Amino acid sequence: MTVDPNLYITLSVSGLAGLAMVTAAGLSGWRGWLALKRQELAQHHSGTSQLEPAMPSAASRIEVADLKERIRKLEAIAAGVDL
Numbered sequence: 373m374t375v376d377p378n379l380y381i382t383l384s385v386s387g388l389a390g391l392a393m394v395t396a397a398g399l400s401g402w403r404g405w406l407a408l409k410r411q412e413l414a415q416h417h418s419g420t421s422q423l424e425p426a427m428p429s430a431a432s433r434i435e436v437a438d439l440k441e442r443i444r445k446l447e448a449i450a451a452g453v454d455l
Contacts, residue, residue, distance in 0.1 A: 428436075
């Protein structure tokens with residue numbers, strides 16, 4: 373049984389190309405993660421995150437209003453008042 377040497381060369385080149393692609397993707401992800409961490413540190417040191425409170429979304433405001441209404445109704449029930 374004879375094995376073609378081109379098969380080994382093709383498999384080796386394909387394996388190296390795949391390894392190079394995985395390495396490039398990993399390096400790109402690592403650089404992106406480092407950039408994210410640098411941005412978080414810069415934001416933390418500048419103090420902008422503590423000075424500017426985030427505005428609540430409309431859905432959260434509606435949910436809070438709904439919870440307040442439920443509490444008001446439960447307090448009325450506990451006090452014996454008919455709504």
